[in-house]
Amino acid sequence: MASLKTTHHAERVLSTLQTLPSVGAEPRIASSWRRCLVEHKLDPARDGPPRTLTQAELKDFIQPMDGLIHLAMPEIETLYRLVRDGGYCVNFTDTNAVMIASRIPPADEALFRQWKLYTGSIFAEAIEGTNGVGTCLAEERPISVHRADHFREHWATMSCKVAPVFDHAGRLAGALNITSCRTELARPANDLALAVTVEAARRIEERIFRAHFGTAWIASLNGGGEDGGGQNVGGFNVGGFLAFDDDQKIIGASRAARLGLGLSDAAIQAGTRLSDVVVIDKGFERAAPETPIGMRRRDGTRLGHARISQPAAQRRSATTIRHRPARPPQDGQAALMRLAGGHAALARDVRRLIALADHDLPVLLHGETGTGKDLFARTLHAAGSRAGRPYVALNCAAMPESLIDSELFGYEAGAFTGARREGSKGLIVQADKGTLFLDEIGDMPLALQTRLLRVLENREVLPLGAGRPVPVDFRLISASHQDLAELTRDGRFRADLYYRLRGLQVDLPALRERTDKAALIDAVAREEAPEALISPAARAALLGYGWPGNIRQLRHVLRLAACTAEAGVIAADDLDLPALGHGGGTPSLAAAERTVIDDVLRSHAGRVPEAAGALGISRATLYRKLKRLRGITPGL
Numbered sequence: 001m002a003s004l005k006t007t008h009h010a011e012r013v014l015s016t017l018q019t020l021p022s023v024g025a026e027p028r029i030a031s032s033w034r035r036c037l038v039e040h041k042l043d044p045a046r047d048g049p050p051r052t053l054t055q056a057e058l059k060d061f062i063q064p065m066d067g068l069i070h071l072a073m074p075e076i077e078t079l080y081r082l083v084r085d086g087g088y089c090v091n092f093t094d095t096n097a098v099m100i101a102s103r104i105p106p107a108d109e110a111l112f113r114q115w116k117l118y119t120g121s122i123f124a125e126a127i128e129g130t131n132g133v134g135t136c137l138a139e140e141r142p143i144s145v146h147r148a149d150h151f152r153e154h155w156a157t158m159s160c161k162v163a164p165v166f167d168h169a170g171r172l173a174g175a176l177n178i179t180s181c182r183t184e185l186a187r188p189a190n191d192l193a194l195a196v197t198v199e200a201a202r203r204i205e206e207r208i209f210r211a212h213f214g215t216a217w218i219a220s221l222n223g224g225g226e227d228g229g230g231q232n233v234g235g236f237n238v239g240g241f242l243a244f245d246d247d248q249k250i251i252g253a254s255r256a257a258r259l260g261l262g263l264s265d266a267a268i269q270a271g272t273r274l275s276d277v278v279v280i281d282k283g284f285e286r287a288a289p290e291t292p293i294g295m296r297r298r299d300g301t302r303l304g305h306a307r308i309s310q311p312a313a314q315r316r317s318a319t320t321i322r323h324r325p326a327r328p329p330q331d332g333q334a335a336l337m338r339l340a341g342g343h344a345a346l347a348r349d350v351r352r353l354i355a356l357a358d359h360d361l362p363v364l365l366h367g368e369t370g371t372g373k374d375l376f377a378r379t380l381h382a383a384g385s386r387a388g389r390p391y392v393a394l395n396c397a398a399m400p401e402s403l404i405d406s407e408l409f410g411y412e413a414g415a416f417t418g419a420r421r422e423g424s425k426g427l428i429v430q431a432d433k434g435t436l437f438l439d440e441i442g443d444m445p446l447a448l449q450t451r452l453l454r455v456l457e458n459r460e461v462l463p464l465g466a467g468r469p470v471p472v473d474f475r476l477i478s479a480s481h482q483d484l485a486e487l488t489r490d491g492r493f494r495a496d497l498y499y500r501l502r503g504l505q506v507d508l509p510a511l512r513e514r515t516d517k518a519a520l521i522d523a524v525a526r527e528e529a530p531e532a533l534i535s536p537a538a539r540a541a542l543l544g545y546g547w548p549g550n551i552r553q554l555r556h557v558l559r560l561a562a563c564t565a566e567a568g569v570i571a572a573d574d575l576d577l578p579a580l581g582h583g584g585g586t587p588s589l590a591a592a593e594r595t596v597i598d599d600v601l602r603s604h605a606g607r608v609p610e611a612a613g614a615l616g617i618s619r620a621t622l623y624r625k626l627k628r629l630r631g632i633t634p635g636l
């Protein structure tokens with residue numbers, strides 16, 4: 001071991017080598033000190049900051065944990081709001097004790113920066129000695145490490161409360177920490193701070209669990225009360241979660257449920273049923289969602305109550321056995337799941353979105369024309385907590401650059417020649433408390449990107465000619481058919497705005513790539529041609545086609561086919577499927593496209609919306625094509 005400076009604190013720590021546990025430290029703290037001395041050979045008197053990753057290292061390190069951080073973030077925010085007045089910062093760490101997300105109260109920011117208590121710093125027990133994060137992770141139990149409990153004297157002004165976070169399979173996923181350096185914190189306040197941290201960690205676990213098992217039944221066992229269904233961890237009764245299928249076979253269990261019910265991976269894989277481990281009140285399948293249901297262990301001991309939520313797919317089948325979804329969906333989340341259908345990657349993204357429902361994470365939708373970006377954005381709005389609030393959409397490709405500015409940001413009365421006398425609120429202000437949908441964001445001019453970024457950062461907008469900014473609170477959903485990452489690399493899109501927009505990116509697959517293409521064709525056929533049958537040859541043609549216009553084109557083709565079908569059968573001949581060239585963009589194909597577009601525009605007297613409808617593409621797509629083919633945009 002390195003030569004030791006013998007301060008009073010160091011002497012106390014070193015005495016654990018002889019006198020465990022009579023050094024006046026709690027037994028858990030004393031045994032951690034011994035671990036640090038004997039196993040890790042650390043020096044309690046060493047001074048200096050913790051090891052911290054460089055910005056470049058941090059970027060690479062954090063990227064794979066994006067999903068976990070997004071799931072944890074809403075709970076980190078809630079916890080932060082609860083504890084910030086006690087001077088606590090909140091940190092979320094990975095299993096190596098690297099801080100991967102932090103919230104620091106502005107009043108104490110300088111202090112925490114000085115101590116390097118922020119994202120990128122490493123607090124492993126084997127490096128820093130006994131500390132909240134490191135020791136919690138080493139023992140996989142909640143812990144309070146208060147001032148002189150720390151191994152290194154360096155940390156003896158800090159008070160830390162930390163709870164471990166376990167993933168959907170009961171494995172350690174990270175730790176949630178709060179730290180304060182305020183001296184006035186009394187012991188009861190400390191205990192309470194640890195309790196709220198444990199509860200926040202439990203809620204993060206619930207989000208992880210639901211994100212993973214979103215399409216199963218989930219029982220949430222209450223952790224409170226003396227015989228609550230969870231597991232007693234370090235004095236805390238922590239509730240657990242069980243996922244099961246329609247046959248009541250258990251398919252997943254959280255750490256607390258595994259410990260509380262004696263469930264192992266092997267037992268789950270062997271097909272253990274709910275009734276093998278618990279006795280559950282009858283009729284729970286028909287109970288209103290989230291009603292508390294009585295549960296007991298097989299040996300009769302009470303487990304308190306569980307709240308059971310139905311799988312998203314179950315809710316879906318209850319609402320989709322009708323052919324035309326004429327009314328808006330009753331259940332927003334089920335409607336989102338319906339859009340994902342059986343395409344696994346999209347369904348996974350939707351489950352993540354549902355898990356993050358209450359968090360105003362910006363969402364970026366990416367997909368070819370007609371893949372459903374607009375429909376997805378509306379459905380997402382309807383599925384969230386802002387559903388009853390305004391939904392304001394702007395298509396950046398369908399509007400001349402000069403107008404986007406005033407439309408979006410608004411202006412004061414008389415701000416410029418031609419302005420409306422009463423001024424304009426602007427779409428951002430109109431979206432206040434609701435959702436702003438910016439379609440074809442890749443077409444937003446660079447100068448406006450800078451203004452938009454400022455609005456997103458400051459949460460306020462300064463209308464043209466206005467003296468004072470207006471505070472705004474909206475959820476942003478943006479969409480693009482272009483690859484924004486590529487635009488960013490080419491310098492055509494601001495990288496900082498791109499990262500702000502893509503809190504979560506959802507890739508809407510092209511119809512030809514959808515793994516549930518057959519089911520989707522049937523679903524659209526039920527809506528567009530409810531009376532007709534599809535002949536085998538027509539079905540083969542629909543399945544084999546390349547669908548450049550995606551689901552929009554599919555709708556048009558089936559609508560038309562329903563009109564021409566004879567004896568209620570859609571034959572291959574009824575399908576208007578234009579031959580597709582290969583290597584799109586060759587001069588001859590472009591020329592053909594130009595001719596078709598010109599013809600259709602002419603026959604609709606230059607009216608873009610009608611021409612777009614006749615072509616089976618959106619207005620925005622037609623504008624884009626016109627720009628590309630002729631270098632002009634027709635008047636609006």
Ligand SMILES: Nc1ncnc2c1ncn2[C@@H]1O[C@H](COP(=O)(O)OP(=O)(O)OP(=O)(O)O)[C@@H](O)[C@H]1O
Nearest residue numbers: 339368369370371372373374375551552618620621
């Ligand atoms: N999952 C789906 N199931 C059934 N119909 C869908 C689905 N997704 C989209 N549609 C339908 O496809 C058509 C095109 O959808 P939408 O306008 O949302 O596409 P888009 O990607 O925004 O297109 P564009 O980029 O051209 O504006 C609409 O009629 C919509 O109702």
